[in-house]
Amino acid sequence: xxxxxxxxxxxxYSIIEIVFWVCTISVVCIIAGxxxxxxxxGIVFVIVSIPFEGVIDLGxxxxxxxxxxxxxxxxxxxxxxxxxxxxxxxxxxxLYCCLPFVMCxxxxxxxxxxxxxxxxxxxxxxxxxxxxxxxxxxxNDDRKIRIILYSMFLTVAxxxxxxxxxxxxxxGLxxxxGLIICGHRAFSFFGNPNPLAGYINLxxxxxxxxFMTSVFLWERITLGFFTVLSIMAWFLTFxxxxxxxxVLTMILSYFxxxxxxxxxxxxxxxxxxxxxxxxxxxxxxxxxxxxxxQPTLTALxxxxxxxxxxxxxxxxxxxxxxxxxxYPLLITxxxxxxxxxxxxxxxxxxxxxxxxGIMGFSxxxxxxxxxxxxxxxxxxxxxxxxxxxxxxxxxxxxxxxLFNNLIEVLNxxxxxxxxxxxxxxxxxxxxxxxSETCPKTVY
Numbered sequence: 001x002x003x004x005x006x007x008x009x010x011x012x013y014s015i016i017e018i019v020f021w022v023c024t025i026s027v028v029c030i031i032a033g034x035x036x037x038x039x040x041x042g043i044v045f046v047i048v049s050i051p052f053e054g055v056i057d058l059g060x061x062x063x064x065x066x067x068x069x070x071x072x073x074x075x076x077x078x079x080x081x082x083x084x085x086x087x088x089x090x091x092x093x094x095l096y097c098c099l100p101f102v103m104c105x106x107x108x109x110x111x112x113x114x115x116x117x118x119x120x121x122x123x124x125x126x127x128x129x130x131x132x133x134x135x136x137x138x139x140n141d142d143r144k145i146r147i148i149l150y151s152m153f154l155t156v157a158x159x160x161x162x163x164x165x166x167x168x169x170x171x172g173l174x175x176x177x178g179l180i181i182c183g184h185r186a187f188s189f190f191g192n193p194n195p196l197a198g199y200i201n202l203x204x205x206x207x208x209x210x211f212m213t214s215v216f217l218w219e220r221i222t223l224g225f226f227t228v229l230s231i232m233a234w235f236l237t238f239x240x241x242x243x244x245x246x247v248l249t250m251i252l253s254y255f256x257x258x259x260x261x262x263x264x265x266x267x268x269x270x271x272x273x274x275x276x277x278x279x280x281x282x283x284x285x286x287x288x289x290x291x292x293x294q295p296t297l298t299a300l301x302x303x304x305x306x307x308x309x310x311x312x313x314x315x316x317x318x319x320x321x322x323x324x325x326x327y328p329l330l331i332t333x334x335x336x337x338x339x340x341x342x343x344x345x346x347x348x349x350x351x352x353x354x355x356x357g358i359m360g361f362s363x364x365x366x367x368x369x370x371x372x373x374x375x376x377x378x379x380x381x382x383x384x385x386x387x388x389x390x391x392x393x394x395x396x397x398x399x400x401x402l403f404n405n406l407i408e409v410l411n412x413x414x415x416x417x418x419x420x421x422x423x424x425x426x427x428x429x430x431x432x433x434x435s436e437t438c439p440k441t442v443y
Contacts, residue, residue: 135424209393
């Protein structure tokens with residue numbers, strides 16, 4: 001009888017495995033077909049997949065949905081460029097400035113202790129430049145910009161609604177579906193409140209730009225409502241790094257743009273949302289507890305020790321760094337403190353300096369300076385148009401990511417792909433204005 005039960009269970013497991021493979025292959029074929037029909041929809045699939053980033057373990061190998069979608073998109077574009085006589089790779093604006101950094105991370109990988117970690121880090125950086133490259137080549141009219149922006153908006157709206165409802169209904173329940181509560185902080189799909197806050201942080205300025213650029217009342221009401229909801233969900237993560245980075249971005253935007261009256265209105269609305277969130281009965285106590293002087297000083301002290309350890313590591317390999325992906329393996333040689341033995345240094349820039357040395361860090365700074373200089377010059381040009389707010393929102397998303405990475409490492413959760421798409425949209429919008437091939441407003 002036991003043997004019969006085992007045989008039945010094995011048969012059921014085989015049926016489930018077959019169904020899983022059939023569903024997986026069907027989904028891949030559908031995605032490949034859609035991307036083949038409209039290649040720019042590959043970027044939409046990437047945007048929708050970012051909050052659900054994960055891995056599907058198939059036993060002998062693992063499948064990463066984001067990487068799979070990127071591979072399908074690239075193969076489709078190559079195939080159509082060769083056989084369909086389409087030119088999907090003609091635009092290389094600002095891509096040349098990324099090449100020195102790519103060469104540095106490749107050279108740094110030679111010193112890696114474990115090849116798999118080095119390959120993982122290389123893939124993460126190449127994904128960023130690849131999604132930027134695909135964006136500036138596949139998005140070539142205002143209709144496609146609308147589709148990309150609204151896919152971004154709907155995705156963050158879905159995440160925000162789920163966070164808010166789950167947080168309201170599940171405070172104190174550590175095993176609620178889709179949300180984990182730890183000290184009344186929203187984790188949601190990313191498994192950690194800081195990446196979640198970084199993700200929402202990145203899109204809030206873009207939502208504001210879409211709201212200010214919209215010309216339809218129903219569209220403004222929808223965008224305004226979900227922008228407020230996203231800010232409240234962002235607040236419930238209690239990520240001080242995300243809060244500070246957004247405030248710094250708003251202050252910077254206020255001084256570099258000439259549109260200060262509307263910016264003041266946005267500041268006022270944001271402050272009101274903050275006050276409402278603080279008065280929210282669940283979060284009020286967490287807010288007070290987290291901003292007491294002693295816990296704040298303790299957190300800063302731990303980060304300072306962590307950064308000092310990073311500088312100690314880079315002193316031994318100042319020029320070329322310790323090797324890409326080596327930090328988690330070598331950190332135990334520099335400290336025995338279990339609180340400091342983590343997978344990253346809580347600063348993307350310090351992480352780059354430690355792993356790639358001065359050469360890689362200088363190349364990375366050169367890349368950022370090229371992008372920022374180009375976009376700031378474009379900002380002065382676009383201010384002469386009647387609706388420059390979308391570009392300002394995209395610029396805000398770019399800058400807030402850079403600020404947030406001063407005390408976080410957000411390139412390990414797929415958020416860097418969202419940043420690459422926003423960066424690509426800003427460059428595309430600039431090229432539209434320069435060539436005067438699109439209407440004066442995107443909406």
